[in-house]
Amino acid sequence: MHSHLTQIMGINSNAVIYGNVAIIAIGDFYQCSPVVATGIYSSLLWSDHFQYIELKINERQKTNLSFSQMLNRIRKLKKKENISNEDRDMLEKCHQRYLSQEYD
Known part of the structure; x- marks a missing residue:
């Protein structure tokens, strides 16, 4: 994702992370396992630049x-x-x- 965004944004510097684009990643990480042995969320770019927030209330089924x-x-x-x-x-x-x- 980092390399694609820096290429799209025309940035050739490794100092600029994710092409200087703000990213909001939303999803259920249990739904899709990584294609390779490690997922994107285990990379240094991911862990250093993203904040992980776990939603604990299931709004759709909170009455049952x-x-x-x-x-x-x-x-x-x-x-x-x-x-x-x-x-x-x-x-x-x-x-x-x-x-x-x-x-x-």
Whole structure:
């Protein structure tokens, strides 16, 4: 990202970070694992020039704590881990509820 932005902005100095462009990076780092062994957030440019803020309140599901907790458990699963039976049942109930609303 640094090299592309400095090239786009026409800056040839290594003293200018990210092409002197303000960057706001927003996302869920659990959703996409890095393509290579280390992600961009482990690089020195990332750690030296970005501030990490973790949002802890799930606004969409804040009225249903058990559903919100289930979503967090699922998003933290590793590639080879299986979802628990309780979480699978909760998802199935939500799916059935959705299907019944769709055909009403």
